[in-house]
Amino acid sequence: MSALRFKMVEEAVKRKVVEVPAPEGHPSDYFGRMVFNGEAMRKYLRKETCDALLKTMAEGTPLQRTTADDIAEGMKRWAMEMGATHYTHWFQPLTGGTAEKHDAFVEPDGHGGVIEEFSGKLLIQQEPDASSFPNGGIRNTFEARGYSAWDPTSPAFIVDTTLCIPTVFIAYTGEALDYKTPLLRSLGALNRAATEVCGLFDPTVKKVFSYLGWEQEYFLVDEGLWSARPDLVLTGRTLMGHESARNQQLEDHYFGAIPGRVKAFMKDLEYEALKLGIPVKTRHNEVAPNQFELAPVYEEMNLANDHNLLLMSVIQEVAHRHDFHVLLHEKPFKGVNGSGKHCNWSLGTDTGVNLLAPGRTPMENLQFVTFLANVLMAVYKHNGLLKASISNATNAHRLGANEAPPAIISVFLGRQVSDVLERIKNTEADDKIVFGEKNGFRMDGIGQIPELLIDNTDRNRTSPFAFTGNRFEFRAVGSSANCAGAMIALNTAVAVQLEEFYKAVDARIQHGDSKEKAIFAVLREYIRESAPVCFDGNGYSDAWKQEAARRGLDCETSVPLILDRYLAADSVEMFARAGVLNEKELHARAEVCWETYVKKIQIEARVLGDMAMNHVIPVASRYQGMLLEKVYRINQLFSSGKNQMVVSQDRELIEQISYHSTCIQTGVTEMVEARKRANRIENIRQRAVAYHDTVAAAFDEIRYHIDKLELIIDNEMWPLPKYRELLFIR
Ligand code: ADP
Ligand code: MG
Numbered sequence: 048m049s050a051l052r053f054k055m056v057e058e059a060v061k062r063k064v065v066e067v068p069a070p071e072g073h074p075s076d077y078f079g080r081m082v083f084n085g086e087a088m089r090k091y092l093r094k095e096t097c098d099a100l101l102k103t104m105a106e107g108t109p110l111q112r113t114t115a116d117d118i119a120e121g122m123k124r125w126a127m128e129m130g131a132t133h134y135t136h137w138f139q140p141l142t143g144g145t146a147e148k149h150d151a152f153v154e155p156d157g158h159g160g161v162i163e164e165f166s167g168k169l170l171i172q173q174e175p176d177a178s179s180f181p182n183g184g185i186r187n188t189f190e191a192r193g194y195s196a197w198d199p200t201s202p203a204f205i206v207d208t209t210l211c212i213p214t215v216f217i218a219y220t221g222e223a224l225d226y227k228t229p230l231l232r233s234l235g236a237l238n239r240a241a242t243e244v245c246g247l248f249d250p251t252v253k254k255v256f257s258y259l260g261w262e263q264e265y266f267l268v269d270e271g272l273w274s275a276r277p278d279l280v281l282t283g284r285t286l287m288g289h290e291s292a293r294n295q296q297l298e299d300h301y302f303g304a305i306p307g308r309v310k311a312f313m314k315d316l317e318y319e320a321l322k323l324g325i326p327v328k329t330r331h332n333e334v335a336p337n338q339f340e341l342a343p344v345y346e347e348m349n350l351a352n353d354h355n356l357l358l359m360s361v362i363q364e365v366a367h368r369h370d371f372h373v374l375l376h377e378k379p380f381k382g383v384n385g386s387g388k389h390c391n392w393s394l395g396t397d398t399g400v401n402l403l404a405p406g407r408t409p410m411e412n413l414q415f416v417t418f419l420a421n422v423l424m425a426v427y428k429h430n431g432l433l434k435a436s437i438s439n440a441t442n443a444h445r446l447g448a449n450e451a452p453p454a455i456i457s458v459f460l461g462r463q464v465s466d467v468l469e470r471i472k473n474t475e476a477d478d479k480i481v482f483g484e485k486n487g488f489r490m491d492g493i494g495q496i497p498e499l500l501i502d503n504t505d506r507n508r509t510s511p512f513a514f515t516g517n518r519f520e521f522r523a524v525g526s527s528a529n530c531a532g533a534m535i536a537l538n539t540a541v542a543v544q545l546e547e548f549y550k551a552v553d554a555r556i557q558h559g560d561s562k563e564k565a566i567f568a569v570l571r572e573y574i575r576e577s578a579p580v581c582f583d584g585n586g587y588s589d590a591w592k593q594e595a596a597r598r599g600l601d602c603e604t605s606v607p608l609i610l611d612r613y614l615a616a617d618s619v620e621m622f623a624r625a626g627v628l629n630e631k632e633l634h635a636r637a638e639v640c641w642e643t644y645v646k647k648i649q650i651e652a653r654v655l656g657d658m659a660m661n662h663v664i665p666v667a668s669r670y671q672g673m674l675l676e677k678v679y680r681i682n683q684l685f686s687s688g689k690n691q692m693v694v695s696q697d698r699e700l701i702e703q704i705s706y707h708s709t710c711i712q713t714g715v716t717e718m719v720e721a722r723k724r725a726n727r728i729e730n731i732r733q734r735a736v737a738y739h740d741t742v743a744a745a746f747d748e749i750r751y752h753i754d755k756l757e758l759i760i761d762n763e764m765w766p767l768p769k770y771r772e773l774l775f776i777r
Pocket of ligand 1: 258259260261262329342343344345391392393394401517518
């Protein structure tokens with residue numbers, strides 16, 4: 048008897064909604080309460096200090112040491128009044144997630160007592176002894192120390208009783224050991240390049256911001272059931288489990304009524320998020336049973352990304368209060384949809400113009416088309432790199448499967464935008480471009496682009512990178528990822544591309560072209576050249592795979608090989624030119640990616656082997672023993688032919704169990720051998736390739752036979768919570 052499974056199912060079924068007290072006041076009252084924001088700064092800092100900090104936040108001007116001391120003092124007072132006792136430098140190691148090491152404010156006062164202390168020095172820089180974070184060799188070959196340094200552009204906040212200070216994490220020699228450092232560098236590069244290009248249209252633009260609006264998908268599983276599945280606990284996904292008779296075919300979960308227990312959890316989560324200044328807005332059920340989504344209003348990218356990482360840790364805490372466990376893994380269940388994290392990306396000026404939205408005047412529209420065409424070029428040239436930026440062991444289960452994004456990066460533009468580009472492409476330099484009736488405003492000397500009204504309903508769910516009316520939506524990003532991985536690659540590619548564009552236009556102007564003529568000429572080239580990356584059809588179809596290969600797009604599907612794109616000559620050149628990552632940093636990053644890939648597959652292989660041999664095979668043997676006993680006794684008692692039918696069916700089951708058990712045992716033995724062989728490979732890239740080709744490749748076969756046994760063996764004996772229990776109890 049599987050006592051644990053039944054106990055957990057019983058508990059899960061009986062659970063009540065955990066009522067949390069309704070928040071006092073309105074969201075506008077408690078929004079950002081736990082954040083050292085403008086309001087707190089004004090209250091706790093002297094005016095000069097506050098102004099200096101706000102200037103640093105807005106313009107990146109360096110802070111004086113004395114100012115930092117003042118800020119630290121004010122921040123400490125605020126934090127202590129809010130009940131904080133500790134502080135931490137909060138950073139984003141390459142493992143994913145966030146890291147923190149808490150220190151108490153208390154220091155000995157020299158007279159046997161303690162005082163609370165927090166200085167500018169402690170605020171600005173620390174040396175967490177974080178030597179075990181992956182660094183791709185940077186810290187072994189150079190200087191062992193890693194430093195965390197305050198990022199004043201993202202405000203400090205309090206979680207529980209700890210003051211968290213967002214920081215970058217860098218080596219003593221200056222190389223980035225985290226995600227935030229290159230993200231900030233890429234934002235700087237993009238700002239510089241985009242502002243220069245904006246100058247062609249509106250010289251008053253002084254700054255261009257990058258915006259990110261993420262949509263976080265996740266699964267909720269009852270915590271008791273979760274704890275009875277070693278694979279969920281240790282790898283975040285189910286390595287076995289037969290499909291439930293019903294899963295998402297009825298499509299009744301999507302946008303359906305949110306179940307009570309879940310709703311209580313969501314309310315609680317939103318309250319916590321709002322207090323932390325995360326502007327959460329949308330919540331709904333997703334396609335799969337027990338799958339949900341949460342999305343905030345978009346924000347400046349560095350802040351938006353910190354908010355996503357913060358949410359990913361808070362969500363787990365809150366879920367725990369409601370006896371749920373959150374699965375952020377990209378593919379926790381076979382046969383039902385996986386989870387992504389759509390990254391909505393746009394650029395906006397300090398004059399309030401969204402550069403990826405059609406404007407009101409022909410000039411604004413020309414600017415819009417300029418940015419659009421440059422994004423197309425960037426994605427076209429670096430489609431392989433962009434794929435690398437979202438590829439890892441967990442997201443691999445989602446890519447290329449018959450859902451969400453295919454493992455080929457293409458851009459969906461929609462009919463209207465495609466039409467506009469087509470017409471620009473086909474007109475000669477001085478032609479007037481005339482669009483139907485609604486011609487918009489005209490301006491002398493400017494190619495006539497009409498008022499564009501983009502139909503936001505023109506959508507294609509199969510595209511990994513889609514234009515959605517006023518932004519691009521990078522849908523291939525995985526639910527457990529740090530968005531920065533993808534955003535660094537995208538920002539940098541677009542920054543370098545915009546630089547190229549400016550140079551090309553400038554060269555034509557030097558040769559006597561008018562500005563508009565020069566812009567149109569370059570855009571025409573770009574639209575022609577980037578055409579292969581544009582695809583509005585069904586991204587899931589096999590026909591597209593062949594077509595994409597013909598068009599020269601990157602069609603590699605093996606994660607370790609996709610990661611090679613980070614070190615390809617054009618990527619190295621691009622990152623170096625933008626000053627985002629140098630070659631050494633890229634090598635280090637690629638190594639960490641391969642290493643992490645190996646570790647994840649290694650853990651899965653161990654867990655799968657262990658569950659197969661210690662959970663499944665013993666139960667199969669016991670059930671088989673019962674059948675054997677039964678057949679034996681029937682044969683002893685009844686010799687007549689009457690019972691032979693029953694006996695022969697039982698014999699059949701006995702044979703099937705033997706067959707599947709043998710296949711599992713051989714499969715596991717071979718997988719272990721493959722692992723041993725792979726482990727002997729010194730070179731980390733080669734080892735990752737071997738793990739992909741020989742270890743991960745063995746999973747499906749083993750799983751297939753386990754899932755078959757699940758169908759045969761007595762339900763009461765099966766030790767692991769089944770899909771129907773994991774997906775439908777809430
Ligand atoms: P959907 O599921 O239809 O894509 P959601 O409302 O779930 O839409 O999420 C859309 C996300 O895109 C939100 O985070 C929203 O704030 C964000 N967004 C909207 N406009 C922009 C923009 N101009 N730039 C970046 N993000 C945007
Ligand atoms: Mg979306």
